[in-house]
Amino acid sequence: MNPLPPHLVPVLPDSALCSPAARPRFGFASPQGLRAWRCEPWVVEVLAGRTPLQLSTGSDARIMFDGMPAQKRGKEFEGDPAEAIDEDRTGALPDALLHHVLSFLPAEEAVRTCVLARRWRHLWKSAPGLRIGCLRDYEWVSVPALRRFVDRLLILRGASPLDTCELRIGDFPEDDDEDHVNCWFRYAIACGVRVLALHVERNNYHDPWLWLDDLPLVSQHLTTLELHCVRCDDSFLDFASCPALEHLKFEYCCFSWSTKISSESAKSLSITDSPFSHSSRLHIHAPNLVSLHLDDFWGRTPVLESMPFLVEAYVRVTVDCVDCCDKLLLCDAGQDCPCEYCSGNIGNGSVLLKGLSRARKLVLISKPQMFIFKRDLRWCPTFSMLKTLLLNDYWCVPDDHRALACILEHSPVLEKLTLQLFSEGPDHKMEMKGTLSSMKRSSVISEHLKIVEIKCEAVDERPSAAD
Numbered sequence: 001m002n003p004l005p006p007h008l009v010p011v012l013p014d015s016a017l018c019s020p021a022a023r024p025r026f027g028f029a030s031p032q033g034l035r036a037w038r039c040e041p042w043v044v045e046v047l048a049g050r051t052p053l054q055l056s057t058g059s060d061a062r063i064m065f066d067g068m069p070a071q072k073r074g075k076e077f078e079g080d081p082a083e084a085i086d087e088d089r090t091g092a093l094p095d096a097l098l099h100h101v102l103s104f105l106p107a108e109e110a111v112r113t114c115v116l117a118r119r120w121r122h123l124w125k126s127a128p129g130l131r132i133g134c135l136r137d138y139e140w141v142s143v144p145a146l147r148r149f150v151d152r153l154l155i156l157r158g159a160s161p162l163d164t165c166e167l168r169i170g171d172f173p174e175d176d177d178e179d180h181v182n183c184w185f186r187y188a189i190a191c192g193v194r195v196l197a198l199h200v201e202r203n204n205y206h207d208p209w210l211w212l213d214d215l216p217l218v219s220q221h222l223t224t225l226e227l228h229c230v231r232c233d234d235s236f237l238d239f240a241s242c243p244a245l246e247h248l249k250f251e252y253c254c255f256s257w258s259t260k261i262s263s264e265s266a267k268s269l270s271i272t273d274s275p276f277s278h279s280s281r282l283h284i285h286a287p288n289l290v291s292l293h294l295d296d297f298w299g300r301t302p303v304l305e306s307m308p309f310l311v312e313a314y315v316r317v318t319v320d321c322v323d324c325c326d327k328l329l330l331c332d333a334g335q336d337c338p339c340e341y342c343s344g345n346i347g348n349g350s351v352l353l354k355g356l357s358r359a360r361k362l363v364l365i366s367k368p369q370m371f372i373f374k375r376d377l378r379w380c381p382t383f384s385m386l387k388t389l390l391l392n393d394y395w396c397v398p399d400d401h402r403a404l405a406c407i408l409e410h411s412p413v414l415e416k417l418t419l420q421l422f423s424e425g426p427d428h429k430m431e432m433k434g435t436l437s438s439m440k441r442s443s444v445i446s447e448h449l450k451i452v453e454i455k456c457e458a459v460d461e462r463p464s465a466a467d
Contacts, residue, residue: 095123103129103164107153125157132184133168140170140201143177151180154187162191167198172210182213192221200229209254217242227253239263250274256299258282267291275299278322281351292356297321301372304355312361315352317370325371350376357381364407365420366394374403383411390418414446418453 090098102110102124110124110131132150133141146169165188169181181198188196200210214233217225224247231254239245239262246267253274255261260283261269268291269284276282276299283303292313294302298320317323353376356362362383366373373394389411395404396419408414 090117091119095126098123099127102127104131106131106134108135108149111153126160128161128163130157130162130165130188131168132166133170134166140168142170143172143180144174145170147177147180150184154184159191162188162193164195165191165193165197169198169200169210171202171204172200178211181210185212189217189219189222192219194221195224196222197224197226198228198230199226202229208252212236216240220244223247225249227251229253231256232258234258234260237261239266255282260285262286264288269293272296276302284355301351303351307355308358310356310359313356313359314363315356315365316363317366317372319367319369321367321370321372323372323375324369350379350381352376354379354381357383358385359383360385361388362386363390364395365390365392368394368397370394377403377406380406380410383407384413386411387413387415388418389414389416390420392419393421395419396421408445412446413448415448416451416453417449418455421454421456 098120102113105113107130110127113124114121132153133146135141167181167184167188172178172181181200185196185198200208202208202210209229209231211231212227212233214235216235216238218241220242221244222242223244225245226247226249228251232250234257237255237258237260239248242263243265245263245265248261248263248266248268249270251270251272251274253271255274255276257277259277259280262285263269264287266286266289269286269289270293272293272295274297276297278299281300281303283305285305287306288309289307290309290311292304292307292310292315295314295316296318299322301317301321301323351372353373364373389407391404391407395407397403408417
């Protein structure tokens with residue numbers, strides 16, 4: 001179903017409505033590509049106003065915007081409908097304010113405002129915000145259902161600058177659906193978008209990801225990029241041509257064929273619930289990173305390169321990581337295990353800890369069978385800026401506190417230590433907080449350590465003999 005009502009659909013020549021295979025492919029890898037697309041004869045007809053946007057000025061069209069019953073509207077506006085549509089009670093408001101308001105509307109609703117009054121007819125074309133597929137919360141619209149509307153929408157708004165753009169895409173069953181989504185994505189880049197989000201929700205367990213073009217992003221304006229359920233390859237993940245990019249967020253994105261994420265300008269990076277390669281380690285190069293969130297990834301743990309300005313980091317290694325040791329899983333030192341950690345084939349240098357060594361606040365959580373942190377302790381760096389540290393029970397194995405002791409010995413200015421035992425929070429059955437006595441403090445533990453907090457879920461609630 002076409003999301004745009006018939007009375008709002010632009011009338012285009014037949015050549016504009018043919019399949020993408022029969023007309024030039026929409027590829028906005030550069031502003032030049034966008035200009036070439038806009039020079040197509042059928043596009044020129046629309047942009048020049050020779051194929052006008054057909055509007056209904058009857059009461060039925062106006063009812064969509066104020067919720068007033070048709071019969072009541074008929075009594076109120078018994079005169080010329082053209083005069084009724086020109087009654088604009090927002091006439092005193094500046095265009096900039098109206099553009100700002102339109103930016104918060106789903107694209108379908110923003111377009112429909114063109115029937116409010118003559119002044120509104122073209123306002124939506126210059127709105128700095130574009131929200132596609134956002135008409136209803138929790139409803140994901142397929143690409144075939146969006147294509148006709150979105151293609152016409154982009155033609156009519158032309159190269160008007162964008163500040164924000166959100167694309168919410170459902171299923172993409174047709175062969176050329178991914179090409180259309182890449183076209184819309186690159187269109188936003190060509191319009192100088194500052195904040196860009198692409199969220200995909202496909203009902204396909206085995207292949208849920210939408211493949212983004214393996215082309216680098218080139219933008220002097222892009223500051224924030226959020227991606228959900230897309231596949232990213234190396235050329236796309238090299239953000240050298242996005243010097244203003246500061247915030248990167250990947251959720252459920254596929255990096256299985258990627259070798260490196262690189263951004264000189266990024267200040268924050270979040271990667272959650274995403275698969276990496278099972279055969280090689282992806283490298284993360286972000287020397288100006290301030291905040292890192294790495295959680296619930298699959299495959300091999302990525303290598304964190306130097307991050308000298310890092311302030312806070314959250315790293316959680318779950319059972320989906322393949323850096324697993326049978327000995328740690330079974331708590332049996334005599335167990336044969338061919339893993340990288342046990343075989344001694346662990347290469348040279350740290351995977352995670354060296355890249356995190358300049359952080360002031362760290363959260364390090366791991367499942368017991370994962371060896372990556374214990375592997376890194378062989379090259380344990382000094383955490384010279386670390387003030388706050390949260391660890392889980394991975395670091396507090398009964399009768400073996402070597403991992404905990406090692407990281408404390410290498411944290412000379414640590415002020416607060418939190419041990420989260422047998423719980424992933426946020427609620428805990430027991431919380432204890434105490435101070436460390438200077439008389440009982442080991443000489444290798446930070447003299448600045450004032451608070452030790454223990455949060456525990458597994459508590460023995462059986463009555464004691466004293467009760």
